[in-house]
Amino acid sequence: VYVAAFSISGYAWASWRNRYKPFNPVLGETYENVQEDRGFRYIAEQVSHHPPLSACHADSDNFSFWQ
Template sequence: MKDALPMAPLHPHAHPEGGQACPDENLLTNQRDTIAEWLKGMGQRLFAGRVDLLSTPFPVKMFEPRSYLEKLADPWGVEPRLLKEAASTPDAARRMALVMAHFIAGIHVAFEKWQKPFNPILGETWQAKLEPEEITIAMEQISHHPPISAFYMEGQGACA
């Protein structure tokens, strides 16, 4: 089949039953301890009659030191050749397949740190240059509820 996309190798941390295994035991231990601490606090609030899950804070120890917008861009530098091919493909269906393959191919990168990013603030912006492809990306949080992030990519092979 001439138009088939090439198969990518499995991620080194692919779990045999599906998904991705976290190889960092220290991080898992820290997360388990933090969740236990959070549950203890929830129990105390429950017995005190102060349970509001929407305003219950999540322990900062669980977060990575970046915002959601930064983490959102992580997967986009994984397979830039697919974007370059999409930019030069006249067939719209193939171009869409290549763009989707680009985004799907990088999803595993978003979970490498195994930590939750900080929620973006409405109007927050972030921009970066993906090297060595020289693709510039600009992002903005345009809605809080529901959470919607807008992005624009520009450069050789970028599909904005």
């Protein structure tokens, strides 16, 4: 009974889904990548779920980018 319940549940496909589906952050979740040795900083935040929109800012000694 437990095997049948697992096979029809959403968890049965979790390992397959994680390999092929892109990362889906929750609203307000942030990502930060700071590489001080390279002088690089990247910060992003999920600002809308439908439609999926992210705001980001990246800067280094050579450039500055925001979206």
